[in-house]
Amino acid sequence: xxxxxxxxxxxxxxxxxxxxxxxxxxxxxxxxDLEAQGRAILDSEDESEKPAAQPxxx
Amino acid sequence: xxxAEALHARWSPDNGVHEHVVFVADGIHCAGCVRNxxxxxxxxxxxxxxxxxxxxxxxxxxxxxxxxxxxAQILDxxxxxxxxxxxLAGAAAGADYRKERRTALKRFGLASLGMMQAMMYLTxxxxxxxxxxxxxxxxxxxxxxxxxxxxxxSGAPFLSGAWRDLRNRRLGMDVPVAFALVLAWLPSVFNTxxxxxxxxxxxxxxxxxxxxAGRFAEMSIRHxxxxxxxxxxxxxxxxxxxxxxxxxRRKITADELVPGDRFSVPKGAVIAVDSQLAPDAPADGALxxxxxxxxxxAAARRRAGELIRGGSVNLGAPLVLVATAGVAQSTLASIxxxxxxxxxDRPAIARVADRAASWFVSAILVLAAATAIAWYxxxxxxxxxxxxxxxxxxxxxxxxxxxxxxxxAATLRLSRTGLLVTRVDALERLARIDTVVLDxxxxxxxxATAVNxxxxxxxxARDVVLAIAAALERDSAHPLxxxxxxxxxxxxxxxxxxxxxxxGIEGHLAGQCWRLGRRSFVEALGSAGNVLPLVRKSDRDxxxxxxxSTGLMAAFEVGAALRPEAQGxxxxxxxxxxxxxxxxxxxxxxxxxxxxxxxxKRARARMSPTDKTALxxxxxxxxxxxxxxxxxxxxxxxxATADVSCxxxxxxxxxxxxxxxxxxxxxxxSLPLAVGTARRTLRxxxxxxxxxxxxxxAAVPLAACGLISPWLAALGMSLSSxxxxxxxxxxxxxxxxx
Numbered sequence: 189x190x191x192x193x194x195x196x197x198x199x200x201x202x203x204x205x206x207x208x209x210x211x212x213x214x215x216x217x218x219x220x221d222l223e224a225q226g227r228a229i230l231d232s233e234d235e236s237e238k239p240a241a242q243p244x245x246x
Numbered sequence: 247x248x249x250a251e252a253l254h255a256r257w258s259p260d261n262g263v264h265e266h267v268v269f270v271a272d273g274i275h276c277a278g279c280v281r282n283x284x285x286x287x288x289x290x291x292x293x294x295x296x297x298x299x300x301x302x303x304x305x306x307x308x309x310x311x312x313x314x315x316x317x318a319q320i321l322d323x324x325x326x327x328x329x330x331x332x333x334l335a336g337a338a339a340g341a342d343y344r345k346e347r348r349t350a351l352k353r354f355g356l357a358s359l360g361m362m363q364a365m366m367y368l369t370x371x372x373x374x375x376x377x378x379x380x381x382x383x384x385x386x387x388x389x390x391x392x393x394x395x396x397x398x399x400s401g402a403p404f405l406s407g408a409w410r411d412l413r414n415r416r417l418g419m420d421v422p423v424a425f426a427l428v429l430a431w432l433p434s435v436f437n438t439x440x441x442x443x444x445x446x447x448x449x450x451x452x453x454x455x456x457x458x459a460g461r462f463a464e465m466s467i468r469h470x471x472x473x474x475x476x477x478x479x480x481x482x483x484x485x486x487x488x489x490x491x492x493x494x495r496r497k498i499t500a501d502e503l504v505p506g507d508r509f510s511v512p513k514g515a516v517i518a519v520d521s522q523l524a525p526d527a528p529a530d531g532a533l534x535x536x537x538x539x540x541x542x543x544a545a546a547r548r549r550a551g552e553l554i555r556g557g558s559v560n561l562g563a564p565l566v567l568v569a570t571a572g573v574a575q576s577t578l579a580s581i582x583x584x585x586x587x588x589x590x591d592r593p594a595i596a597r598v599a600d601r602a603a604s605w606f607v608s609a610i611l612v613l614a615a616a617t618a619i620a621w622y623x624x625x626x627x628x629x630x631x632x633x634x635x636x637x638x639x640x641x642x643x644x645x646x647x648x649x650x651x652x653x654x655a656a657t658l659r660l661s662r663t664g665l666l667v668t669r670v671d672a673l674e675r676l677a678r679i680d681t682v683v684l685d686x687x688x689x690x691x692x693x694a695t696a697v698n699x700x701x702x703x704x705x706x707a708r709d710v711v712l713a714i715a716a717a718l719e720r721d722s723a724h725p726l727x728x729x730x731x732x733x734x735x736x737x738x739x740x741x742x743x744x745x746x747x748x749x750g751i752e753g754h755l756a757g758q759c760w761r762l763g764r765r766s767f768v769e770a771l772g773s774a775g776n777v778l779p780l781v782r783k784s785d786r787d788x789x790x791x792x793x794x795s796t797g798l799m800a801a802f803e804v805g806a807a808l809r810p811e812a813q814g815x816x817x818x819x820x821x822x823x824x825x826x827x828x829x830x831x832x833x834x835x836x837x838x839x840x841x842x843x844x845x846x847k848r849a850r851a852r853m854s855p856t857d858k859t860a861l862x863x864x865x866x867x868x869x870x871x872x873x874x875x876x877x878x879x880x881x882x883x884x885x886a887t888a889d890v891s892c893x894x895x896x897x898x899x900x901x902x903x904x905x906x907x908x909x910x911x912x913x914x915x916s917l918p919l920a921v922g923t924a925r926r927t928l929r930x931x932x933x934x935x936x937x938x939x940x941x942x943x944a945a946v947p948l949a950a951c952g953l954i955s956p957w958l959a960a961l962g963m964s965l966s967s968x969x970x971x972x973x974x975x976x977x978x979x980x981x982x983x984x
Contacts (some may be wrong), residue, residue, distance in 0.1 A: 192381060196367065196388055203363045203392065210355045214348050 264294070265311040267320070272330040274303045278411055278418030278604055279329065286327040290315050300650060305331070328410040350465050354458040357400035361451035364392045368448040379441075386438040389447035397431055401454045403461065417607045422614070426637035427453065430956065433630070446634070449956040453638055456964025463971045486511075486518050489566065501573045511565045519556040520576040521567040523548065533562035606942075610640045617950045628952045635949035639959035640942055644966040648934035651974035656927040659978045664911035665920055672906035675890045676924035679873040681865055682819050682917075685858075686830035686840055687806065688877030688894065692912070695729040696807030698839060701789075704799035711800040713738040715792050718753045718762045729804045750790075760794045768793040805836055808843060811915040816844045818918035825870075829858050855884050862887040875917065876905075892917070927977055934970045941966040 213219065271283060280298040283305060287296045292310040299306075305324065309315055321331045367388045370377060398405070401424075408424030411417065430446040430453075437443035488498050489508040500518040503509060508524060511517050523532060531549035536558045545561055548554050554567065556576035573579060614636045621629040657667045667673060684690055700708050712733035717740040719727040740753035740760070750763010752771075761768045768791040792800045819826050827848035830837045834851040841849035850861065862884065865872050874888030885891035885905050893905035894912045909916055945962055948954050954962070 193384060196384055199363065199366070200388060200391065203359060207356055207359055210359070211352055214351050214355070219351055220344060220347070 263310065263312055264308065265317075266306070266308050267317060268304055268306045269321070269331050270303050271298070271305045271324050272303065273407070273410075274298065274300055274329060278416050278607070281604060282327050282414060282416060283324055283329060286323045287320055290319055290323055293320075328414060346465065350458070350462050353400040353402070354455075354462045357396050357451065357455040357458045360392045360396040360400070361448075361455040364389050364396075364451045365448050367392075368445065371445070383438075383441045386434075386441070386445050386447075389445055390435060390438045393431070393447040393451045394435075396451055396454055397427060400458050401427055404454075404457060417604065417611070419607060422607060422610050422637045422640065423457065425611075426634055426956075429630075429637070430634055446956060449634070449960060452957050453960035456960050456968075460964055460967040460971070463968060503569045503572060505569055505571055507569045509567055509569065511560045511567060513560055513562065513564055515560055517554060517556055517558050517560060517565075517567065518576075519569045519573050520571040521554050521556070521569045522552065523550045523554070524566040524568050525550065527566065528563075532560065532565050535559040535561050606640075610637065613640075613946065613950065620950075621952065631956055632950065632952040634956040635952070635954045635959040636946065638956060639945045639949040639954060639963050644934075644938035644941065644963075644970045648938050648970050649931045651971050652927050652930045652934060652977060655974045655976075655978035656923050660907075660916075660920060660923055663916050663919060664909065664913065665916045666908040666910055667906070668908060669906045672890055673924045673927050675871070675906070676873065676921060677928040679824065679871045679890060679921070681825045681827070681870045681872045683858075683862065683865070683872055683874045683888070684816075684826065684828050684846075685874075685876040686828055686832050686837055689875055690808055690812050690828070690840055690844070690914070691806035692809050695804055697729050697733070697802050698805050698807075698843075699803035701801040701803075702799075703791075703801060704793075704797060706799055708800075709733070711792055714740075714755060714760055715762050715790075715800075715802065717755060718743060718751050718760060722751060729802075729807075758794050760792065762790060762792045765789075765791045765798075768798060771795055803839075805839075808840060809912075809914055811913055813844055815914035815917050816846060819921065820845075822918060822921055824873075824921070829853050829861055831855075831858075858884045859887050873921070875914075892920075923977065930973055930977055934973055937973070938966060938970060 274280065274283070280300050283298050284296045287293055287305075287307055290309075292312075292315045294308040294310065295306075296308075297306045298304070307320055309320070324331045367385045370385050371382055404420050404423045404427065407418060407420030411421050427450060430450045433443075434445040434447050434450070437445050485497050486500050486503060486509045487495050488503065489495055489510055495510065503519050509518075509521075517534075527550055529549075531547050531552075532554065534546050534548055534554065536546050536555060546558075553570070555578070556571075556573070557578040614633050617636050618629050618633045621632050653673060656673055660667055697712065700712065702708060702711065706714075712730065713735040716730040716734040717738045719730045720734060720740065721743065722745060738755065740755050743751060743753035745751050746763070746767065749767040750761055752759065752761045754760070759771065761771045771793060790802045790804055791798055792802070816826055825848075826844075826846050827850070828837060828841055828844075828846055829850050830840075831853055832851060837849050837851035841847070850857075853861065862872055862874065866887075866889070871889045873890045873892070874885055875892045876885050877894045885893060890907070891905045892907040892909060894909050907920060941962070945954070945959075949959055
């Protein structure tokens with residue numbers, strides 16, 4: 189039976205960990221704009237011009 | 247003051263006598279809040295009107311500025327009522343949104359994780375009698391440990407909202423909700439501490455989960471509907487580089503720009519104010535993305551002398567521009583102000599729903615008390631779950647969300663296609679129209695010219711005479727020359743082209759001399775006796791003739807070109823069951839011709855604005871509901887006569903527009919879409935109201951009879967709100983439908 193106590197505590201620990209992870213993700217701005225990254229792939233023309241304009245590094 | 251704050255929606259039409267302001271009040275989410283703000287502001291002297299929109303959280307106030315009421319006093323009154331007024335389109339508002347969104351996400355995230363885990367532990371207590379007493383106690387404690395932070399973090403908006411309501415002695419939507427939460431949580435904690443009895447932690451967790459899901463959805467709608475206006479305002483650069491007379495560059499804030507200032511715009515940057523290209527700009531002009539303003543995705547080219555609207559993005563090389571207006575007078579500011587006006591107003595139907603919702607809350611509390619008393623006599627053990635179920639199941643959010651959510655979604659959808667709704671009840675009226683009256687000049691036709699009709703007078707075929715005319719006119723600067731340009735063929739070349747001012751043009755093709763222009767000018771080339779009798783009196787000097795030494799070959803009727811999308815738009819409007827007619831001030835011929843090309847039977851020509859107004863009055867007296875579309879420049883009174891009006895969005899004149907709708911990219915194709923969207927909006931609003939009322943009428947008796955357990959009640963009330971919001975969201979995303 190004592191294993192159940194341990195599992196309950198473990199479950200609480202996992203819950204706390206995932207809440208911390210979620211809050212960290214939100215605070216670091218990962219949910220602020222869910223569309224920009226998807227759209228970024230369409231903007232590749234501008235990106236490809238920039239490296240070409242720079243002199244190649246040796 | 248930043249550029250964005252210059253866009254702050256405060257204006258005065260008559261220099262301080264009457265003033266108008268729109269701002270956001272944080273913390274509005276129910277009918278009670280709305281009434282409280284209205285009451286607080288109305289208590290001030292000189293207030294004409296206060297409108298509060300509970301979905302967009304906007305407060306709009308009209309007041310008499312010289313009666314001694316300052317804006318600060320109004321903001322103060324709102325603050326004392328327990329709400330935080332924030333500027334509308336400031337950079338601060340942007341940061342506020344992000345913060346609000348993050349906080350709402352955290353609340354929702356904590357509630358969903360907590361709910362799942364609490365449910366996992368506490369189902370062990372459901373109906374299982376042989377569970378070990380110490381094990382059961384462990385589950386209770388685990389539930390308490392999980393749900394208590396959920397209640398006080400995720401549920402904080404509801405608790406504080408209810409507290410604010412009670413302190414102000416009124417009944418808001420949060421009161422029954424918070425009451426239910428505390429009522430379920432307190433005895434559960436008590437039972438946990440004494441290690442026996444029922445606990446409701448799982449129901450509390452679930453209720454909060456659904457409530458915060460609803461709040462999150464509501465917040466997203468609000469942010470989205472604001473985003474169209476505020477994305478504009480916020481995307482404006484706060485700083486610009488001004489080029490002074492001596493060529494030195496200085497960074498200044500955008501609102502310091504005054505008409506006449508030169509400033510530079512790097513590639514990819516947003517242009518801050520309405521402006522023009524500097525005189526020494528390259529001849530090919532500027533390449534701009536105007537999608538922010540017009541919704542039109544294709545890049546636009548603007549040459550010297552043409553208006554460049556603030557909010558456009560410079561796609562090409564760095565530009566030097568001359569400002570033609572300050573930030574507050576630019577197109578963008580006008581658009582934002584109009585959008586604000588639309589979003590701050592609420593249609594009559596929503597006001598009725600709001601009032602109903604506040605009665606509803608009082609009714610719920612009475613009903614809950616009655617349920618408690620009844621069950622106390624009948625079966626005291628059922629008092630608790632039944633009261634809880636009644637309180638939870640009847641949460642009136644669905645009722646107060648029903649219409650604003652639909653309108654916000656529809657407005658958003660239309661603004662994405664370049665159609666600005668400037669009055670919120672315009673959609674309601676638009677849904678009921680049966681007649682469309684179109685102006686011709688500037689509405690059905692654009693500024694461009696085209697060859698509308700070709701009459702062949704000699705042997706050469708239609709495309710041959712057009713190609714010859716095009717070759718003659720190729721390098722001409724005459725306004726009519728552009729009409730022939732689409733018919734140009736590379737193999738047809740004219741030589742020795744000479745222009746005769748006011749007469750026409752002459753040139754040699756394949757050794758033969760051709761003339762294009764007035765009839766007398768062309769006829770002078772051949773012998774007078776060669777004139778063909780086909781030319782009737784009606785082909786007067788308005789037509790352009792083509793001929794060579796053997797006589798006249800063709801007559802062209804050149805006029806304003808119909809917009810390319812006009813035909814499709816008119817057809818779509820008729821498919822929607824609408825009667826389409828033209829009312830124009832133009833000549834009979836021009837109007838009849840346009841009507842023929844568009845397949846419109848009823849067309850009236852030579853109408854003065856007074857005639858048009860009379861026509862609209864006549865139509866309306868005949869029981870028709872009229873949608874008038876004009877160019878918006880000189881037909882203001884006509885537009886105002888119609889049930890709903892739509893104008894072309896021309897530059898900064900739009901701010902004075904009396905029209906209910908504005909076509910920012912001047913494409914008629916948006917009209918059928920607008921009518922379709924308006925009809926669907928009305929349908930969705932009705933569905934929402936019926937759904938919200940029906941749900942409550944069905945659920946309350948069941949809950950009072952104790953047939954609904956608290957967790958089921960939480961599910962039901964959330965689904966009803968979510969249903970309303972999702973139903974409204976269909977409007978924002980759905981493809982076009984009739």
